[in-house]
Amino acid sequence: MSSQAHEHQPLGGRVLTLPFLICAALVAIAGVILFQRYTQGLAAASNLNDGYPWGIWVAIDVVIGSAFGCAGYVIALLCYILNRGEYHPLVRPAVLASLFGYGLAGLAVLVDLGRYWNFYHMMLPWYAQPNSVMLEVGLCVATYTLVLVVEFAPAFLERFGIEGLRAKLNKVLWVFIALGVLLPTMHQSSLGTMMVIVGHKLSPLWQSQMLPVFFLLTAILMGFAIVVWESVMASLNFRRPMETPVLSKLSGLMLVVASLFVVLRFVDLIVRGQIGQIFGGPQSGWFVAEMALMISGLALLIPKANRNRSRALFLSASLLLAAGILYRLNVYLIGFTPAVGPWHYFPSVKEIMVTVGVFALEIALYLLFVKKLPVMHAVHPEHG
Amino acid sequence: MMSKNKTSVSRRGFLRNAVKGSAAAAAAACTTVVAAPPEANALVRPPKPLPPDAVGLLYDSTLCIGCKACVTACKEVNHMPPDVGPAQQGWNAGGGDKPIYDSPVELSAKTLNVIKAYSHGTGATKDSAENGFAFIKRQCLHCADPSCVSVCPVSAMTKDAKTGIVNHDPSACIGCRYCVLSCPFGVPKYDYNDAFGEIKKCQLCKQQLAKNELPGCADVCPTGATLFGRTEDLKAEARRRTALKVGEYAHFPRGDIAGKVGGPRSGHEKLVEAAYQTHIYGEKELGGTQCLAVSAVPFDKLNLPTNVPENGYPTLSEGIQHTLYAGMIAPATVFAGLAYLAHRNTKNHTDE
Ligand code: SF4
Ligand code: SF4
Ligand code: SF4
Numbered sequence: 001m002s003s004q005a006h007e008h009q010p011l012g013g014r015v016l017t018l019p020f021l022i023c024a025a026l027v028a029i030a031g032v033i034l035f036q037r038y039t040q041g042l043a044a045a046s047n048l049n050d051g052y053p054w055g056i057w058v059a060i061d062v063v064i065g066s067a068f069g070c071a072g073y074v075i076a077l078l079c080y081i082l083n084r085g086e087y088h089p090l091v092r093p094a095v096l097a098s099l100f101g102y103g104l105a106g107l108a109v110l111v112d113l114g115r116y117w118n119f120y121h122m123m124l125p126w127y128a129q130p131n132s133v134m135l136e137v138g139l140c141v142a143t144y145t146l147v148l149v150v151e152f153a154p155a156f157l158e159r160f161g162i163e164g165l166r167a168k169l170n171k172v173l174w175v176f177i178a179l180g181v182l183l184p185t186m187h188q189s190s191l192g193t194m195m196v197i198v199g200h201k202l203s204p205l206w207q208s209q210m211l212p213v214f215f216l217l218t219a220i221l222m223g224f225a226i227v228v229w230e231s232v233m234a235s236l237n238f239r240r241p242m243e244t245p246v247l248s249k250l251s252g253l254m255l256v257v258a259s260l261f262v263v264l265r266f267v268d269l270i271v272r273g274q275i276g277q278i279f280g281g282p283q284s285g286w287f288v289a290e291m292a293l294m295i296s297g298l299a300l301l302i303p304k305a306n307r308n309r310s311r312a313l314f315l316s317a318s319l320l321l322a323a324g325i326l327y328r329l330n331v332y333l334i335g336f337t338p339a340v341g342p343w344h345y346f347p348s349v350k351e352i353m354v355t356v357g358v359f360a361l362e363i364a365l366y367l368l369f370v371k372k373l374p375v376m377h378a379v380h381p382e383h384g
Numbered sequence: 385m386m387s388k389n390k391t392s393v394s395r396r397g398f399l400r401n402a403v404k405g406s407a408a409a410a411a412a413a414c415t416t417v418v419a420a421p422p423e424a425n426a427l428v429r430p431p432k433p434l435p436p437d438a439v440g441l442l443y444d445s446t447l448c449i450g451c452k453a454c455v456t457a458c459k460e461v462n463h464m465p466p467d468v469g470p471a472q473q474g475w476n477a478g479g480g481d482k483p484i485y486d487s488p489v490e491l492s493a494k495t496l497n498v499i500k501a502y503s504h505g506t507g508a509t510k511d512s513a514e515n516g517f518a519f520i521k522r523q524c525l526h527c528a529d530p531s532c533v534s535v536c537p538v539s540a541m542t543k544d545a546k547t548g549i550v551n552h553d554p555s556a557c558i559g560c561r562y563c564v565l566s567c568p569f570g571v572p573k574y575d576y577n578d579a580f581g582e583i584k585k586c587q588l589c590k591q592q593l594a595k596n597e598l599p600g601c602a603d604v605c606p607t608g609a610t611l612f613g614r615t616e617d618l619k620a621e622a623r624r625r626t627a628l629k630v631g632e633y634a635h636f637p638r639g640d641i642a643g644k645v646g647g648p649r650s651g652h653e654k655l656v657e658a659a660y661q662t663h664i665y666g667e668k669e670l671g672g673t674q675c676l677a678v679s680a681v682p683f684d685k686l687n688l689p690t691n692v693p694e695n696g697y698p699t700l701s702e703g704i705q706h707t708l709y710a711g712m713i714a715p716a717t718v719f720a721g722l723a724y725l726a727h728r729n730t731k732n733h734t735d736e
Contacts, residue, residue, distance in 0.1 A: 043576035050492070050573045053561035081722060083729040114559025114574055114581045121538040121558055128539070131702050134562050135537035136709070174730045178722035186715060190705075197531050197566045197701040199670075200692055209427055212704060339570035340522075340687055341490055 008092055008155065008374035011238055015371060023364035030357020033350045034111060042114060046351040051343020052336070054112075056351060059332035061108030061358050063191055064325050066141065069101020070223030071230065072148060073184040078253075080177045086246055089377035092155055093234065094227055096375050099148040100362040106145055108358050109138075133193045140187035147183065150176045159373045188219035195331050203335040204274040205287045210264065211331070217261045222324040224254045228317035232310055234370075240379055248307040251316065258298035258320055262291065286326070286334050293323035428703040431671045431695045432529040434615060438548030439588065440526055440674030441602060442618040444625065445681065446511050446658055447609035447636060448519040450499055454601035454610055458497040458523075459486065461592055461600035464584075467494035490522075493575035496586040497523040497601055502686050511658035511680035518679060520686040521610060523601070524571045524586040525666055525673035526550050529696030532563035532572055532585075540583075541572075548615070548674050549588045557583055568670050568689060568697065588674075598639055598646035605638065608651060613641030615674045619667060622678050626660045663690075671696035 037045035048055045071094035079087045110116050121127040122138045129135060150169070157166035192215030195202055208214075228247050235242045269275045278284055297319030306312035333345070347355075370376055458464070466486035488495035500522060505515035512518075530550050532541045540557035543550050552572070563572045563583060575581035589599035597603070602612035611618065621641060628634050637643075637651035658680035665683050666673035670692050677683070684690040708714055 039579055041575070041577045041579045041581055046576075048576055050564055051570070053564040053574065080729045081725045083725070112560075114561060114583075115554070115557050116559065118538070118556070118558045121556060127556055129533075129536055131534050131698070131705065132537040132562075133701060133705055134535060134560065136705070138537060170730075174726040175723060177726040177730065178719055181722050181726075182715060182719050185718070189708075193701055193704050194562075196704065197535060197697045199568060199697040199700075200689065201568075209700060209704065212708075339568055339689055341570065 007378055008158070008376060009378045010159070010374055011371050011376055013238075013371055015368060017367070020364055020367050023360040023367075026353075026360035027357050027364065030354045030360075033354050033357075036350070037111065037354075042112075045348070045354065047345055047348045048351075049343060049345065051338035051341065052333070052345035054332065055345060056333070056347045056355050057108055057112040059329055060355050061111070062105045063332050064328050065101055065108065065358070066105045066191070067188070067219050067222040067324060067328065068226055069098040069105065070184060070188065070219045071095075071101075071226045072098030072151065072223075073181065073188075074220055074223035075227060076151070076177055077181050078250075080174075081181055086249065089243065090227055090231065090246065092152070092375045092377070093230060093370070095148060095151050096155075096366065096369055097226060097230060099145070099152050100365055102141060102145045102148060104358050104362050106141065108355075111354060111358075133190050133197075137187045137190045137194065140183045140190070144180065144183040144187065147176050147180045151180055155373050155375055184219065185216065189213065189216040191215045191219075192331070198336065201337055201339055202331065203277070203281070203283050203337070204272065205269070205277050205281060205283060206331045206335040208268050208272060210268045213264065214261065214327070217257055217264070218324040218327055221254060221257045221261065221320055224250055224257070225317040225321040225324070228254075228313055229321065232314045232317075234376065235310075238370075238376075240376070242310045244308060244310050244313070247310070247313050251301050251307045251313055254316070254320060255298055255301040258294055258301075258323075262294055262298070265291070283330070283335050286330050290323055290326045290330055293319050293326060297323055427700070427707050428695075429699050429706055431699050434528040434672060434674065435544075435546055435548045436616070437546055438526075438528075438615045438674045439593070439613065440548075440615045440618055440676065441523075441588075441599070442611045442613070442622055442641070443521045443675070443677045444609050444611070444636075445518050445520060445677065445679035445686070446656075446660065447607045447654070448499065448521065449607060449609070450501060450519045451606065452499050453604045453606065454521065455488065455495070455497055455499055456486070457600035457604040458586075459495070461589060461603075462496060464496060465494050467492055491571060491573055491585075493573045493578075493581065493584045496584060497521065500687070502681060504685075513681045513685055516681070518681040518686065520677070520679070520688070521601075522571075523675070524550060524588070525569055525675045526588060527568075527670060527673050527696060529671035529698050531566040531568055531670075531697055534696075534698035534702060535562040535566045537562070544590075547588075547590075547593070549590050550585075551587050551590065552583055552585060554582045559583070566697070568692060593645065596645055602639060603646060608636045608638035611637060611641055612639065612645060615676070617641050618676055619664070622664045622667070622676050625678050626662050626664060628656045628660060630656055630659050632656045668694045670694075671699070 033045050042048050046055060046057070075087055075090050075094040078084045079091055110119060113119055122135065123142070153169060154166055157169065189212035192211030196209065196211055199207065228250060231243045231247060234240060269278070278287060297316050300306055300312055300316040300319065467488040468485070469487055469489050488498050491498055500520050501517055502520065503517040504513060507515065507517045509516040510518065526549060530543060533543050533550060537560065538556050538558055540553045541550060541563055542553070559574065559581065561574050564574055572583050572585040574583050592599055598612055602610045611621070618641060633653050633655055635651055635653055639646050639649040643649070661679055661682060663683060665677040665688060666675055671694070679686060
């Protein structure tokens, strides 16, 4: 099946481009700051404190970063579970983006952990505390990262011509695909459950037993949005034809998920008797911003014609992505008030630079991989 | 690859209905989850009771004279370093960089116990909310259903089955600070200035109790404002005090309420000068706590969270967790379904 062997191809081209070098420089800056963090403690690099023990390293690098990594999850779900072959060209880039999203979320955890040399206790059964939602999240994320490695392995094996192993792997890949759908469903919803226990410290605008449902919905939504985003960016930057027909189908699903999120959010507020908080409660502005982004993003997709315009698709994906980011930031940082005492938190410049470095590393590795490995779907002349 | 035969069309119809159905189910679930009373709600686990022999402290704000002997004793028996606030650093350098005067203002990785003061207006009258002042002792309350134990992924925070003391084991701890985030009373602290920082909090001087000695703070308290004992006994004592009337003479014990730990001590008689609040802090808050407080000034003025439910938050978060993952049956079932679909569908896709 020679045509299939060429289904994906490396993009080729120079590796040391300007964007790559900028990313590398940002990674180096983060490295210097991390040296300070590991030699002098967390306070040397961050504004973390006992009122806000979790800052942007958890909220952005892990909680939002892993949602960025949901591209692989949603595409695998569509492609292999719902058997929608038309999404096939999106699989490899999505899995690669997920691999970096999750791999670097794991790395960011090691930056934040105060006693990182003990991190492996999470894997040892005799330390396990089964009631801990964090334990479940940790184990799920670690396993899922391994699953992503296996899911991405065919690209590697293909590149280096290890066909025998690749054929064997193909026979059992379905197990990993199933795990690759189950695990994110579990840990993405658990990321929401993690904040249930903070109780009254999270504003009633966000505190709800529905947190796991909202986190799952934003994970799916952000997964879709990232696929659209990345596809449009790749088309522009690498001068490839737009994948608009596939993306327009995807956008119909985005519309459904975003609408469900908005409806459930309001139902939840009404049922909990907290709807009044929207008008002038302490953090209501942030709620309004979150909803405005979400609703404008989905409204753009209501006219069917828009779903075939790559500009509208890109704008809508950006808005929905921003809405998902803001929702998660609201739950983990903005809507949170410490129990006792006046505490303040705003990330330090160094802290922000570490987060920037983590994302820069993700982009640099992505650029390297798509150029050197068969990730992108081959563009046939008759399509281009 | 894109096989469009009859069966796949009808399957799509089925899937579309399934999606619609699950959306409706989700909305219905939302209503029941949020609106159902706790006892009928599958997503809430029952609260954990206190062990019968749980021990704790009773702090009586009206007896506290703000001498901070307990703060010093706590540091001594637990070998904690002095804690100097930024405002004191200028004059308090001591010899070299070793501070000579301990001046903590809040619980921290260096301070397990602190006395804080409330003041209002002229601050003239003790134990008065208006134009008065009052003290409050801050330390771990040793919850019946502790959030810190519920969240800890590596069992570094544990609750002793007999004494109910909430212990911390730094050799297991990964420093995730989820306990810091989750504690409803803002108790555990981490040392952000140390490359190898530890979580610190009061462990009810378990090392002293093992020697049949009193916790440092209860040992030195001159007025019995900090009293040690079985939580049940302390609760009864707290009820007796909150029922006292202004102008009454009452007896106030010192040390251990049962007079056993640390040997018997004499208490004292005292005139009740300010009316107690009926609220016993820690009796009901978040499933109850082993350390209790009584006061003449409302507790919200003393900066303690008062608008909290009577069941600990772990009943909510563990409720969700246990419902979804009981015996891992649901995930296993879902996995079986997914694996079946993935197996069948990947056959069409020879690549990947
Ligand atoms: S007061 Fe906080 S630290 Fe102490 S037992 Fe309760 S939850 Fe844990
Ligand atoms: S910081 Fe340590 S004790 Fe606290 S929850 Fe994390 S691992 Fe457990
Ligand atoms: S019981 Fe011990 S550790 Fe806790 S506040 Fe009192 S002296 Fe400090």
